[in-house]
Amino acid sequence: MTQPARAYADAGVNLDAADRAKLQMRDAIRTTHGPQVLGGMGGFGGLFAIGELGLREPVLVSSIDGVGTKLKIAFTLNRHESVGKDLVAHCVNDILVCGARPLFFLDYLALGAMDGDQAVAVVRGVAEGCREAGCALIGGETAAMPGFYAPGEYDLAGAIVGVVERERIITGQGIRAGDIAIGFPSLGLHTNGFALARHALANDDLAATPPELGRSLGDELLQPHRCYLGAIWPLLEQGLVAGMAHITGGGLIDNAPRVLPDGLGADFDATAWDVLPIFRLIQQRGAISWDEMARVFNLGIGFVAFVHPADVERVLALAGSEGARAIGVVRTWNGDKTPRVRVEGLA
Amino acid sequence: MTQPARAYADAGVNLDAADRAKLQMRDAIRTTHGPQVLGGMGGFGGLFAIGELGLREPVLVSSIDGVGTKLKIAFTLNRHESVGKDLVAHCVNDILVCGARPLFFLDYLALGAMDGDQAVAVVRGVAEGCREAGCALIGGETAAMPGFYAPGEYDLAGAIVGVVERERIITGQGIRAGDIAIGFPSLGLHTNGFALARHALANDDLAATPPELGRSLGDELLQPHRCYLGAIWPLLEQGLVAGMAHITGGGLIDNAPRVLPDGLGADFDATAWDVLPIFRLIQQRGAISWDEMARVFNLGIGFVAFVHPADVERVLALAGSEGARAIGVVRTWNGDKTPRVRVEGLA
Numbered sequence: 001m002t003q004p005a006r007a008y009a010d011a012g013v014n015l016d017a018a019d020r021a022k023l024q025m026r027d028a029i030r031t032t033h034g035p036q037v038l039g040g041m042g043g044f045g046g047l048f049a050i051g052e053l054g055l056r057e058p059v060l061v062s063s064i065d066g067v068g069t070k071l072k073i074a075f076t077l078n079r080h081e082s083v084g085k086d087l088v089a090h091c092v093n094d095i096l097v098c099g100a101r102p103l104f105f106l107d108y109l110a111l112g113a114m115d116g117d118q119a120v121a122v123v124r125g126v127a128e129g130c131r132e133a134g135c136a137l138i139g140g141e142t143a144a145m146p147g148f149y150a151p152g153e154y155d156l157a158g159a160i161v162g163v164v165e166r167e168r169i170i171t172g173q174g175i176r177a178g179d180i181a182i183g184f185p186s187l188g189l190h191t192n193g194f195a196l197a198r199h200a201l202a203n204d205d206l207a208a209t210p211p212e213l214g215r216s217l218g219d220e221l222l223q224p225h226r227c228y229l230g231a232i233w234p235l236l237e238q239g240l241v242a243g244m245a246h247i248t249g250g251g252l253i254d255n256a257p258r259v260l261p262d263g264l265g266a267d268f269d270a271t272a273w274d275v276l277p278i279f280r281l282i283q284q285r286g287a288i289s290w291d292e293m294a295r296v297f298n299l300g301i302g303f304v305a306f307v308h309p310a311d312v313e314r315v316l317a318l319a320g321s322e323g324a325r326a327i328g329v330v331r332t333w334n335g336d337k338t339p340r341v342r343v344e345g346l347a
Numbered sequence: 348m349t350q351p352a353r354a355y356a357d358a359g360v361n362l363d364a365a366d367r368a369k370l371q372m373r374d375a376i377r378t379t380h381g382p383q384v385l386g387g388m389g390g391f392g393g394l395f396a397i398g399e400l401g402l403r404e405p406v407l408v409s410s411i412d413g414v415g416t417k418l419k420i421a422f423t424l425n426r427h428e429s430v431g432k433d434l435v436a437h438c439v440n441d442i443l444v445c446g447a448r449p450l451f452f453l454d455y456l457a458l459g460a461m462d463g464d465q466a467v468a469v470v471r472g473v474a475e476g477c478r479e480a481g482c483a484l485i486g487g488e489t490a491a492m493p494g495f496y497a498p499g500e501y502d503l504a505g506a507i508v509g510v511v512e513r514e515r516i517i518t519g520q521g522i523r524a525g526d527i528a529i530g531f532p533s534l535g536l537h538t539n540g541f542a543l544a545r546h547a548l549a550n551d552d553l554a555a556t557p558p559e560l561g562r563s564l565g566d567e568l569l570q571p572h573r574c575y576l577g578a579i580w581p582l583l584e585q586g587l588v589a590g591m592a593h594i595t596g597g598g599l600i601d602n603a604p605r606v607l608p609d610g611l612g613a614d615f616d617a618t619a620w621d622v623l624p625i626f627r628l629i630q631q632r633g634a635i636s637w638d639e640m641a642r643v644f645n646l647g648i649g650f651v652a653f654v655h656p657a658d659v660e661r662v663l664a665l666a667g668s669e670g671a672r673a674i675g676v677v678r679t680w681n682g683d684k685t686p687r688v689r690v691e692g693l694a
Contacts, residue, residue: 047407047408049406050397051404056398057398064486107411108504110504145542157455
């Protein structure tokens with residue numbers, strides 16, 4: 001499966017270390033495999049038998065993403081277990097907004113030097129994220145790219161493929177004026193906004209513990225990207241969701257409109273949830289306007305489901321323990337063709 | 348589809364340029380879409396309707412890969428159209444060895460700075476490779492990662508998903524002693540061995556034209572990674588192939604054994620094909636043993652199909668115009684459990 005390819009002793013890469021890492025990765029990867037994963041096929045490609053899904057009109061939903069510059073925090077702290085989980089969570093959430101559940105995942109890890117321990121830590125994190133999401137890790141590339149990344153640094157990307165019954169695709173086209181936006185809390189920055197966050201916090205020590213955070217700044221910035229599959233799936237099974245948005249780069253301002261039909265907008269009330277202390281710290285340190293903050297960061301809400309008013313009570317009963325709460329309302333929007341949202345109460 | 352995410356003016360990224368690039372990419376991407384690609388779903392995920400494949404037991408075959416340090420050549424020459432095609436070809440070939448045809452592709456492009464022209468050139472190359480392989484480009488991530496890559500540099504990875512009828516998966520388990528290895532010519536280094544090649548050629552000028560190459564060294568190193576789908580597919584349709592290997596990092600020595608059953612090996616005769624002049628140049632410049640050359644580079648054979656003797660004539664009739672030729676023979680191998688191949692006649 002994961003192939004430590006392009007590893008040549010003459011060009012600064014230790015092939016033995018790559019082979020050792022490959023074996024250690026394999027153990028982690030295998031824990032994600034169910035009966036649909038076909039093994040023993042030579043390893044050029046990962047095989048997944050889709051004939052056993054029992055769907056009438058299966059539609060594959062896929063997404064690819066990276067971890068972004070959150071990786072710089074992992075490098076500084078020399079902690080590499082969590083970024084793989086972050087990556088999987090991001091991708092799972094991206095296909096979840098269509099109503100899809102994950103089937104399989106592939107990861108791409110490009111390192112400045114083949115550090116077996118580091119590569120194994122990263123891939124173990126990917127495998128753990130996959131296992132928790134019921135997703136098979138069926139392929140990967142571990143590439144040593146000397147001269148590309150600094151020693152001890154790497155980039156990490158991954159692709160997910162999931163499936164949804166065609167008639168159950170969630171498009172957001174059923175969202176109506178008056179529908180309620182149900183917000184699901186984030187755990188921190190997730191994997192977005194790190195370019196701006198690092199800029200704002202450039203003079204802060206990652207080892208220091210600002211009192212308002214209750215943990216070190218480094219720990220805070222590495223807080224995991226939450227996977228919303230478990231919170232959302234029971235709602236989808238009951239047909240309670242009209243549309244969803246994963247709040248990534250662009251914040252509520254840019255992500256919520258991606259699912260709203262033309263002619264609609266949404267008003268969010270930021271006093272309805274906890275704007276996490278890390279966002280206040282970034283805002284103060286960088287002297288960043290709250291308007292820009294809301295265009296870059298999730299501000300404490302990582303996922304939004306739009307729900308008809310009659311369904312709100314059932315949704316909160318099913319997902320209240322996941323932190324679900326009403327945070328906004330859909331309204332008509334006649335400004336222009338592109339749906340727009342406002343976030344009020346930020347200060 | 349391709350989202351220029353994580354782009355903040357404050358942190359060294361030009362958001363307008365990202366938006367312009369996004370629109371230009373969209374035009375290229377759309378040319379790869381057939382009726383199975385479902386649009387207008389908000390763009391968090393790419394949707395592909397698999398219910399219309401008409402297969403009884405479809406198995407998805409997937410792979411993820413990068414371009415590797417060949418990118419450094421593209422940076423030096425400031426030519427960014429071809430690497431995307433290289434990436435797609437690599438991935439198509441990787442799933443082709445299982446007998447799979449491509450369905451869709453996703454790309455990951457991480458840039459040091461959001462240079463719209465550069466990003467558009469790269470993604471156009473990806474789209475062109477997809478179009479030629481009949482593969483839909485349904486997702487992508489364009490990430491600006493300032494401080495990660497030097498200005499003007501980037502990394503590029505991609506994931507492919509294809510499909511094969513379960514009973515037609517090519518595993519190589521049908522290969523027998525006496526079978527003939529049919530080699531398909533490469534066009535150059537493809538995307539493998541660049542760490543070693545750049546090491547060996549470190550004192551050479553990419554703009555110079557060594558007489559034995561007949562083109563500049565830079566042009567030679569950027570020669571495309573050949574896609575073997577068109578050459579191989581007619582053979583698969585007629586059931587003429589017992590096993591296949593894509594000759595990537597590791598060369599014939601490491602890649603051919605991946606498809607051979609235990610107890611078998613193969614002898615290749617390098618006088619049966621043209622070892623391309625670029626490989627002789629690298630060998631001389633780097634004073635590299637031919638044994639190591641054969642473990643790193645494709646040496647002029649980018650893809651191998653193992654064929655029963657009775658089928659050789661038909662295979663050569665069907666694929667002779669693609670450069671197919673007999674280059675080796677399968678033999679029993681009792682040395683140890685791992686199949687091994689030899690390459691003779693290299694000098």
